Amino acid sequence: MRRGKEVRVGAKCKHCKKLYYGLSSGGTGHLTRHIPKCPVLKGRHSSGAQSLLQFNSDGSVANWEYSPEVARVQLVRLIARLDLPLGFEKRILGMRLIDCSHNAESIVERVACVASDYGISDKIFSITLDNASANTKAMGQLTPLLSGYVGSLLLHQRCACHIINLIVMSGLDSFKDMLTNFRTAISFLNASNQRIAAYKSYCIAMGVRPRKFDLDMDFHDSTVVLSGVYYPTSPLILHHGFEIASHLNEYQFDNDLRFVVNPMKDKFLAYWSDIPMLYSFAFILDPRAKIKGFTSVLRLLSRFNDIDYSSYLTEVRAELSEIYKKYETKFGSMRVQRPTQPVTTGKKKYSWGKIFAYDDGRSGNLSSESLVHSMLGFGSGATGSCSSASAASLSRRGSSASALLQAAQAGSSLAGSELTSYLDSDTVNFFDEDWSVLSWWRDHKLTYPVLSILAKDIFTVPISTISSESAFSTTGRIVEERRRSLGSDMAEMLALLKDWEQGDARMQHTVEDKELEAAFQDLFLDDDNNSAGAGA
Template sequence: MSQSEKASNRVGTPSCSQPISQHPEQEDQSVASTIASTAPSSSNKRSLAEVADENHPLVIALLKKLRTTRSPSWDEFTRKIIVEPDKDNPVKEVVVLMGECHHCKKLVPDCSEQGTTRLAQHLRICPQKPQNNPGQMKITTAVKKAGTNQVKLLNYKYDPIVTRNCLAKMIAKHDYPLNMVEHFYFRDFVKSLNPAARMPCRNTSKADVLRCYAEMKGELQLQLENLTSKCSLTTDMWTAKHTKDGYCCVTCHFIDDEWNLIAKTLAYIVVPSPHTGDVLSDFIKTCTLEWNIDRKFFALTADNAPANGVMMRNLINCLDGKNYLLLQGKLFHMRCSNHILHLIVLYGMKVAAVFIEGIRDCVKYVKSSQARKEKFETTLTQCRLSGEVSLDVDTRWNSTFTMLKNAIKLREGFHRLSEFDSDFDIMPSSEQWDQGIEICNCLEAFNNISTEFAGIKYPTSNLYYNGVYKINQSITSWEDSTFEYVREMGLKMREKFNAYWSESNLIMSIGVVLDPRYKEKWVRFTYKIIFGDNERASVEYEKFRIDLTKIFKAYESQNNTSAPALFSNSVSRMDVRGPGTTNPDYATFLLENDEYDVQKSELETYLEEPILPTVSPQDEYNFDILSWWKLSAAKYPILSKIARDVLAVPVTSVASESMFSDGGRVLTTHRALLSPELVQALLCLSDWLPGSFDADMEVID
C-alpha cells in the first residue's frame, strides 16, 4: 500500500492504528455532529463519500486522494467524511473517514491499514442486520391462489425485525394484551413455528408498538400535508374502566385525489374533568395544529351536548378570525344526526312507553329463570318457531325496538305458554299486541334511517337530507293516525324535529344539491312540504340559493380563476362572430333585443341540466356519487371541489352500534390500565392498520 493511500484516511493527524474495538456500541461516541444524516440510495452505494462540508480545505485535499471503494462490505456502508477537532491539538481540525452501517446507522472508522476488516467485523455482530448467520436455512414454500392451479414458489428466511413488527401490529389490531408475549404457551407456540425465534419481553413489545405508531403517524401526516381538499372531524367520548378517565377520540374524514372516502383516527387523548366547552375547544385546537390541518378544517360533527355548543362557538370564533371558514362558519357545526334522532325518539317514547309494558312484562317473565326459559323454548318448538327474546334498556330506544320485534315474532309462543303455565297470567290482550305492533313499526322507520346515517365507508351528507325528509313524512303520518297514542307520540316528536331541522338544513341541502339525481329542484319541492306551501317556504329557499351562490363564488375566488363556462344555446359577447358583428351599433341592437345571452356560470349550468334518472328505489343506495364526480371533475372543476369537501362531512359522530350500546363507548380492561400515550398508540394503530389479509392465498404441501 502506498504512503498516499495510507494518508487518505486522515488528513492532519496520524493514520488510524488503534486496536479494533470489541464493543461496537461505543464506535461512534467520538463522532462530531457535523455529519450529514441523509441515507444513500442504492445507486450510489459505492460513491466516494458523503461530505459534511465540501468547501473545507482539508476535505478538498482528501477528496483528491480518495478512490472508489471496491470491497463488497461497502455495499452495506456509506462512506462519510467528518470534520472534527484534533484530539492532541483541539485548536487544529482534522478530517476523518467513517462508514455508516445501513442497518443500525452506527459509524465505523475506515482504517485503510486494516482494509475492510473493521467493516466486516461490525457486519458479523450488527444487531439490526438480518441473517447474520450465513448458514441459515432458507425455506421454500409453495402457495397457490384459491380456485386456480397456479403454484408459486416463495423463499422464506427468518427476520427478527419483521417478526417483531408483525407482533406489535397484531397486538394493536386485535386488542391483545401486551403481556401475551410472556405467556408460556404462546411462546411455546412460536417456538414450534421457528425454534430460532426469540420472543421479545413486554417492555420491548411496548417500544415496538410506539415505534410502529410513530412511523405510521408520519405517513399519515405526510398524506394530510399533501391533501388538496379540506377535511372534516368528528369527536366522540370514551370512558376507561377502573380509572374512569374520559378519552376524546378525534377522527379525520376526507376524500383523496382518487375520490376515495378516507376516515383516519388522529387522537385518543385523556381530557381532564370537567369536560367544559373551553377544555374541549382547546383540545381540538391543539389536535389540528399538531396535524397541521387548521387551514383545511371544513366541518366538525359532534353530539348536541351543552358543552359542545360552547366548544363550537370557540372554534368558529378562532377559525373565522383567521378567514379559514366559509359563510362565517355556517357550514362548520354539523350536529350528530343519530344523537338528534335519539332525542326525538326518546321524547316521543315518553307517551308510548305505557302501551308496551305488557309485552315487556312477558319478556321479563321468560328471562327471569332458566326453568321458565326452557319451558318457553319448548312451547316455541311445539309452535315450530325459533328465536330469542331480549329485554330493553330504558335509555336506548333501539333496544326497545329489538325487544318488540322479537316478541311480536314469537307472539304465538307466548299464547301457548299461557295455556300450559299457570304462573304466566300476564298475557297481553290482542289490543295491547296491536299497540305494540304499531309502535314497533314507528321505531323501525327510525332504526333504518339511523343505520343509513352511520356509514363511514360511503358518503352520507347527500343521504342526510332524504333521511330527514323521510322522518318528517313519518311523523306527519303518525300525527294523522287513527290511534290516539300514535298521534300523541307524533306530536311530541314534531316539537323536537322542528327545533333541530332549522339548525342543520343548510349543509344538508347543499349535500343533496350535489347529488345529480336530485339537485335544487328536490330542495324546492321538499321545502314546500316541510315548511308548508306558503311564503315561508319561498323565503327559506331564497336564503338557501343565496348561500349556495356565495359558497360557489368563494371557491371560485380561491382558485384564482373563473371556470370555463358551459352552455348550449347561449354564447358569450367575446365569441360572437358573423356578418356585421364588428359594427358597434349592430352589437348594441343585439344586446337590446336579447339575441345572445351573457356567459353562464358553472353552477347555473349544472343546475339547469336534467337530473340523472334512477331506475329503482334501490338506486338511492347503490349509486356511487364519488365516481360520478370523479368523472365530472373536468366538466365542473369548481363544483367538484365543493363536492369533495361537502361529501366528506359525516352526519354522525359514531357508528350506530356504538351510539346505541347499553354502556356507552368503553375501553377494555387491560387497555384502561395502560398509560395514555400507549392507549393512543394502540387505538390509532388499530384504526390505521388494514383489517383483512389476502384470503385467497393458501399454503399447500
C-alpha cells in the same frame, strides 16, 4: 522514449482544452469526473437546449424543470385516481384525555392541539358534534380558530342520529311505565323456543297471523344508514328526514298514537324546522335532484310541517352562490378549458324521476304515500292534516326581501359560472344499480373543476358522531381491568393503531349489531308469503 525522442502521453478535453494525465496505468476516473465540471459544457447545457414553459398558479409563465420526485408523486396519484375504487377513509387522529372539568375550554384546548399537531387548522371544512351544551360553547370558541378554509357557514354540524334519538325518546317518555312491561314480556317470550311456539299456536287459535315484532316508523333504519362510514351520508339526511316527517304527519291525529306522536313532532320541529344549510347543499349537489328536486321536497315538507319554505329556497340559492365564490377564489387557478358535458345514460329509470310530478302539475293524482315512496324508494307515505309550527321557528328565517336581494346580487356575479351551468342543466334521470354520486362528480370534474371540489367537501361531512363515538368502546377494551396502569399517551397510540389497521381493512365501526339482528330474525314465525295459520 520513442525513436530516440521523449514523448508525453496525455488527454485533452475537446471542449475546454484542459490537459490530463493519459497513460493507461492512470485509469479514466479523473476524466469522467471532469465532464460534469467542464465550464464549456455547463454553458452549453444551460443556454443551448430549448426550454419548456409552465403556467404558475397566478397565471404567469416560467421555465419548466423536470423533477423526478414530482413525477413519482403525480404518477402515484394518477394510478390511484384511475385504478383504485372510490370511497371514503376514516382515521382517528387523536384521543386526548380530559382529566379535568369536561367544559368548553377543555374541549377547545384538546381539539386545537390535535389540529395544530397535524397542521390542519386551516384545512377543516366541518365538525360534527352531539348536542351537549359544552360542545356548543366550544364551537363558539373554535370557530375563529378553524374557519380559515372557506369560512364558518358549515363549520358546526349537529349529529343527526342524536336528534333522531331525542325524537324517539320524547315519544317513549309518554308511556315509559308501560314500555318496561312490554320489554319484560318480549324478553321473556324470546328466551325460549317453546314460548315462541306457544305464542304462535295461540295466535293461530285466535285467527291472528303470528309475525315479527316490528316498528311502524323506520327510526332504526335511518340511524343505521346515516351512521355509515364508507359512503356519503350528507346527501341522504333530507330523504330520511322527509320520511320521518311523513310518518309523524300520518299518525299525529290517530286516536291511539297521537299522545305519543305529538311530542315527537314537537321535538322534530324544534331541531329541524330550520333545515341546516349543509343538508340543502348536499341534496342540490346530487345531480338527480338539483334545484328542481329540492323545490319539490320543500313543498312537500311545507305540507307536512305547515311551514312556508319559499324564502328559505331563496336563502339557500344565495348562500350556495356565496360559498361557491369562495371556492372560485381559492381554487379557480386550477381550471382548464371545460369540455362539453357528456350525456348521462343508464340501464334503468328509477323512481327519483317521480318526485318531479309535483312540479309538473300531476300531483293531484298522487297520494302523499306515493309521493314519499317515489322519492325515497322505501317506506310508507303520509296522509292527514299538518300540525302548526311555532312562530319562533318562522321568525328565525331571514326576510324574503333581504334573501331575494342577496340572491340577485350573487346571481349577477356568477353568470356563466360552473354553478350556474350545473343548476341549469338537466337532472340525471337514467342510471343503473351501481350509480354513485361520487363517481358522477369524478367523471365530471373537468366540466366542473371548482364545483366538484365543493361537492367533495360537502359529501365527506359525516352527519353522525356514532362512528367516532365507537372509539370510546375501543378504548374501553384497551384500558381494561388488567391494564389500568396504561398512561393516556400509550392508550391513545394503541387506539389509533387499532383504528388505522381496521381502516386499511375497511372494517371500522358498523352500527348494526349482528347478535341483535340474529335474535330478531327468529321473530319471523312464518313466511310473509304464506297465509295466516300456516304450518309451524
